[in-house]
Amino acid sequence: MNRFSTLGLYAASLGGALLIVAGLVTASGYSAWDTLVALYQGSLQGGASIGLTIDEAAPLLLVAVGSIICTQAGIFNIGQEGQLAVGAMTGAAIALYCPGPGPAVLILALLGAAAGGAAWAGIAGLLYYWRRVDVVICSLLLVFVAMQLLSFAVNRSYLLQENAVPGQVMIPESDLLPLNERLPRLGSYPGLNVGTGVFVALALTALVALALRYGRWGFRLRMLGLNPIAARRAGVRAALLGTGAVVLSGAFAGLAGGVMLTGSSYRIQDGFADNVGWEGLLVALMARNRPVLAVPVALFFGALRAGGGFLASTGVPRYLVSIVTALLVLAAVFPVAFQEARRFQRGRATARAAALEGVAS
Amino acid sequence: MNDLELIASSAVRLSLPLAFAAAGEYVAERAGTLNISVEAMMLGGAFCAVTGASITGSASLGLLAGIAAGLLVAFVHGTFSHRLAVNTYVVGLTLNVLVLGLTSFLAESAKATGHQVDVLRIPLLADVPTLGPVLFAHRWPAFLLVGIVPLVWWLVHRSRWGLEIRASGESPQSADVSGIDVNRRRRQALLVCGLLAGLGGAYLAVGEVGSFNQDMTAGRGYIVIAAVIFGGWTLRGTLAGCLLFGATDALRLALPALGYALNPQLLISAPYLLALIAMLVFAKSRQGPAALGTPFIRGIT
């Protein structure tokens, strides 16, 4: 019965969100059906679309898994958007300037991207470790600094800006990565083709899921997140473990940037992160901080992003995708929160009623 | 006007929308909500102000529409985070994504005509050399700040409501024991924030610019958060932060034209860097509201 009403609540909540979207589309003079078809075509119809969906999902998944690590430790890092950008920058710098055989540089670039993201998150981590500066605010502020850092780098020819071609206007973006430093793709257009980045993401997701479930590190991390006092009693070095979690989540965001760089965009430019950092956070939230659940959620969000690109052909602004994403997130958190709040209120009401009865009798 | 006057007046102009929103954010943070959705409130305010002005044909009515938009965002945020107890950062982030998407979508679907409120020149004062044009000749809603700032100060520091707001932000458990409905006060503070941030966004749109363009607040909400932190959670400091950040923005725009080269990226990130430094400085003295960002649930200490 209770389970049934939960399901009903979910259905109503999600249905409501979709109804709002449909209403919005119709009211703006577009056809809701055509929009849906376009989203479907862009994300699921045909191998190329499915490949695009998977490509979009890979960095989202990486960001989400990193955020899950942090949340498991009871700390909230919301600066992935910036960590991703810094990671991608580091990766681009290595890929463009580091000599050596292509595959080796590629691996180095990916590792560098992770290190870059980790370092950027490490600022928040260290300030937390030393001075107990709030991780949320700190990582949030660092996002905007990171964006300017990226902008700075791609506007300087001695840093990441593309090499000048005589007679051409310089734009703030880097050179394309050499072909042998890109993540290989499996399959070929127009059939199903995917970048290998998704396998990196899946492998790491599996690793984190295992480490959280069975690893000693994961055990301590969960203990810290669920009950910091008991964890400290059991000898967990709370500050160190927590800071480590922040840094690690940054590394995942940085790697996501690296995968985007070497797997699909092949160059870095202003606005590179493109909300992947923020949306990855939302993936983690919708997956209720379970790495394995994050896989389908990331795929779903990836499909929305891929479909969004296809929307342009119907004339519907692609911003619709952000609206759908946000409304679905709200719709997904609403039922649980609503039920909890109601249970709490009901509990208080019955306690009071019982007390009054006691006086009367 | 000489260069300095030009920069000074543009600094003031650029800090005005920030000041409205920052006064609101200040109230919300004093009550214990680190309100990230202030960006959404501003952006929503800007969009609705232009749309409202376009529909009614009156820029002043547009301002009211902007306020309504800010209040709506605040209501949703308050319901989710201080009634249903969903993590406030998640709610704020989601609302930012939602409003950015909505306004961009709608702005592209339906074009609104431009409207702008009138400039008000304070007689005599506006003719004072140097200071006059900088301080006393602005779009009329700017002068609302003259009333709003003291009012907000009075509200937070002198009224019973403000006392309860501060108690809710500092020590929700004690406030609860003293008979204060902490979450209700926090929701109300958010509504005040929504009102002022909506007005700030509306001022930006129908005051300064006269039209709406996609993502026109461009992170000003986050600058507002930085200003409150930079100001050490005092109203005076917050407004000083707004002025400073407005000035860095004005410098960024003006310097190239004047032939000076100062790194624009550094200037854009200055508010955030300054806020970070301020946080480091305040970390020891514990300047911020003690319960900032922590949800209040009865019975959990």
Added chain:
Amino acid sequence: MRSSSTAGAAADSAVAPAVEMQGITKGFGRVVACDRVELSVGRGEIHGLLGQNGAGKSTLMKILLGLVMPDAGRILVNGNPTAITDPLIAAKAGIAMVHQHFSLVPALRVWENVTLGERGRVDREQARRLVREVGERYGLEVDPDTKVADLSTGQRQRVEIIKCLRRDPALLILDEPTSMLTLAESRELFTVLRRAVQDEDKTIILISHKLDEIVHATDRVTIMRGGAVVARRETAQTDVRELAREMVGRELSKWTAATAVGTMDALVTPAAASSSSEGEVRLRITDAHANAPDGRPLLRGLSLEVRAGEILGLAGVEGNGQTAVGDLLSSLLELDRGSVEVCGGAVSAGRPGAMHAAGVGVVPEDRHVSGCVLDMSVAENLVLADLGQVSGRGFVSPRRLRAHAERLIGEFDIAVPSPDTPMRLLSGGNQQKVVLARELAAQPKVLVVAQPTRGLDVGAIEYLTERVYRAAENGIAVLLISTELEEILTLAHRVAVIHRGAVIGEMSRADVDVERLGLMMGGQAA
């Protein structure tokens, strides 16, 4: 408001007590907190309510304040039956309680705190004047413009009292008001209270376990034990010795008799006590000093020794530093001065995991807060600090985790459907068993057990008592920290009494003199 109610009952107000509680009974589940309690407090007196922890004092007062509803009985205020179903009704009847620092906001100024929770406009001048006025009238001087955060503990208490007095209540309840005060501050407080009673015709109920306080500050005293009133005295006609006897009980209580089944009788023999005092010293704390983060002293030169195979009972009234001793031995508290030695080797206090590594096992007093992780499984809770024994190369082996859990579940007779059950779903007794099993499985040299039976039913108490005794028999040095004297007298070979962060006296179980113990717990050096 007060004057009108007095006028209404003018005829009998001279004789009717300020408050009369008749036949108050309240049970929580199977535990009877108050059993047909009769309390009568006369107008213009300071009435002491004396008893150990769990005697039912707090519940009784919560009933009077409308925070808890009684199962039976009635309350008369100034001779009029009053149904106090709500704190607001209590406030209207002129009954107010001084909270223990819970209602102050440190970041706000004194006058702001005093006016917090009232209605209507904030009048700063009036509020400040009132703080000064009330302060002068009662000798509670405190600057209304200071932030509460900058006040000492004693001054904060003044603010709490001013906050209370400002509403001009007829009856004031103070619950252990001096537990955090210095001696000088306590004396001042009682001067103030006396003045309030004499000059303002207020009535005060003073809840305390400190005998000298009761003797010096009250006019009459009601003594509770086990949820019932056991004695009423005119303070002038009694002394600390008699009060101590009444508080603790003349003989070991029925609780011990009921649970000391079979084995237990044989266990508690003086012979057992003397034989074990020969063991090596396993735990030695020397001159430990420690402060809380807010500067409040927690330990003031505490020293104790526990030998292998003996149970040292650390008796004392709650809030005298027991929690700090537990925290110290869980590596959660750093020492400003003093040292801790385990098996002869110094262990650095406050370094995470150091005490555990040195062989100290701790069953903490608040087990569900800090002894276990409620959202993890029972199996996981059984290995919190000792992952090593069920894991290899960084990974926990689910098989070994399960085997380990099943072994302990069997050995300790933990009632649980499966090792994977979340800890949250277990009963209090079984949770406690899990914690104890985990700590004993690590084969500690020293076992610290804090309030092991608090909140448990008789069966679980019996089981745990026996387990702890057997641990000592197997050569473990056991430190039993408890506020339940019966628990300590049942188990301990030696008894030490902690008071204000130091051990103020020790005696072997055979020499225990209940009166002397009561005196020491009440802070009387004996």
